[in-house]
Amino acid sequence: MKEPGRAGTVDGMGYPVTRLRRLRSSRLLREMVAETALAPSDLIVPLFVREGIDEPQPIPSLPGVVQHTTETLAKEARRLCSLGIPSLVLFGLPRAKDAVGSGASDPDGIVQVALRRLADDLGGDMVLMADLCLDEYTDHGHCGILDGNGDVDNDLTLIRYAEVAVAQAEAGAQVVAPSGMMDGQVAAIRSALDSTGHAGTAILAYAAKYASALYGPFRDAVDVEIAGGGDRRGYQQDFRNVREAIREVELDVREGADMVMVKPALAYLDVIAAVRSRFDVPLAAYHVSGEYAMIKAAAERGWIDGPAVALEHTTAIKRAGADLILTYLAGELAETLNG
Numbered sequence: 341m342k343e344p345g346r347a348g349t350v351d352g353m354g355y356p357v358t359r360l361r362r363l364r365s366s367r368l369l370r371e372m373v374a375e376t377a378l379a380p381s382d383l384i385v386p387l388f389v390r391e392g393i394d395e396p397q398p399i400p401s402l403p404g405v406v407q408h409t410t411e412t413l414a415k416e417a418r419r420l421c422s423l424g425i426p427s428l429v430l431f432g433l434p435r436a437k438d439a440v441g442s443g444a445s446d447p448d449g450i451v452q453v454a455l456r457r458l459a460d461d462l463g464g465d466m467v468l469m470a471d472l473c474l475d476e477y478t479d480h481g482h483c484g485i486l487d488g489n490g491d492v493d494n495d496l497t498l499i500r501y502a503e504v505a506v507a508q509a510e511a512g513a514q515v516v517a518p519s520g521m522m523d524g525q526v527a528a529i530r531s532a533l534d535s536t537g538h539a540g541t542a543i544l545a546y547a548a549k550y551a552s553a554l555y556g557p558f559r560d561a562v563d564v565e566i567a568g569g570g571d572r573r574g575y576q577q578d579f580r581n582v583r584e585a586i587r588e589v590e591l592d593v594r595e596g597a598d599m600v601m602v603k604p605a606l607a608y609l610d611v612i613a614a615v616r617s618r619f620d621v622p623l624a625a626y627h628v629s630g631e632y633a634m635i636k637a638a639a640e641r642g643w644i645d646g647p648a649v650a651l652e653h654t655t656a657i658k659r660a661g662a663d664l665i666l667t668y669l670a671g672e673l674a675e676t677l678n679g
C-alpha cells in the first residue's frame with residue numbers, strides 16, 4: 341500500500357498529484373521564480389517641511405516621521421538618495437494660513453524655499469516632486485476656495501492650482517502632483533505650465549483619490565483640521581466605487597497627466613489592477629499615513645513583525661500593478677532591500 345503524499349500518489353481523477361512545492365524548496369529557487377521584485381527605485385518618499393522651526397518636530401501618529409526644517413530636510417533627502425530612492429514628494433506647513441492658501445503659491449513660501457534648497461543640494465540626484473494642493477495653507481482646511489455656502493468652488497480653485505503649479509515649477513519641481521480632486525485640474529495646470537515656459541514639468545495626477553479615513557495621521561502631520569468637523573466627500577471619491585475611478589483616470593490622462601495615482605493603496609488593490617489593465621501611463625499608488633500607522637502601532641505592541649508586514653504590503657501593491665509606491669516606509673524598506 342502507498343503512503344499518502346509519496347511518489348505515485350494520484351488525485352481524485354487518477355492523475356499524478358501536481359507538485360507545486362518543488363519550486364518552493366529553497367530560497368534560491370523561490371528567488372528565481374518570484375514574479376514580483378520590489379526595489380528602492382520603485383519608491384517615492386513623502387517628506388514634510390515646516391516654516392519657522394529650528395528643530396525637526398516628531399509626529400506622534402507617524403512614528404519615525406518628522407516635520408523637517410529646510411536644513412534637516414536636505415540632510416534626510418541626501419540620506420534617502422544614497423539608499424537608492426530616486427524621488428521625494430514635498431508637503432509644506434506654512435507659518436500662517438488664510439482663506440485662499442496664499443502660502444502655496446508664494447515664491448517665498450515654504451515649499452518653494454525648500455525646493456530651491458533641494459535643487460541646489462541634490463543637483464539632479466533625485467527627482468523633486470511637490471504635492472499640489474491648498475489644504476495645508478487654508479485656514480478652513482479644505483483643498484480649495486470656498487463659495488458663499490462654504491462649499492469648495494471648483495473653478496475658482498483651478499485658478500489657484502495654476503498659480504501654485506507655476507510657483508513650484510519655478511522653484512525647481514520637476515513633477516507637480518495635484519491632489520485636490522477638482523474637475524479639470526490637470527488641464528488647468530498643464531496649460532498654466534505650458535504658457536509660462538514650463539512645458540517640461542511633468543504632472544503626476546492623484547487621479548483616483550478616495551475620501552478615506554486612512555488620512556488621519558497625515559492631517560496631524562500637516563496641522564490640518566477641516567472647519568466645522570467637515571470632510572472631503574464633496575470632492576474625493578466614494579470608496580464604494582471602482583468604475584468611477586476609471587473615468588477619473590481617463591479624464592486625467594486626456595487632460596495631460598504624465599503619470600496617474602491611486603490612493604490609498606492596500607484597500608484599493610482592485611482599483612490599481614483595473615487601472616493597470618486599461619492604461620499605459622506609469623501608475624503610482626500611495627500607501628498612506630493610516631496604512632503606515634497601523635503597521636507601526638501593531639508592531640510596537642509586538643503583535644506583528646513590522647518590517648515583514650511592511651515588505652509584504654508594499655510588494656502586494658506592486659504585484660497589483662503599481663510601478664511606483666509613495667510610502668513613509670521608503671527609507672526602512674530600502675535598507676531592508678539593500679540588506
Ligand code: PBG
Binds near residue numbers: 519556557558629630
Ligand atoms: C491633500 C493630501 C492628503 C494626503 C495627501 N495629500 C490629505 C487629504 O486628502 O485629506 C494624505 C496622505 C496620507 O494620508 O499619507 N493635500
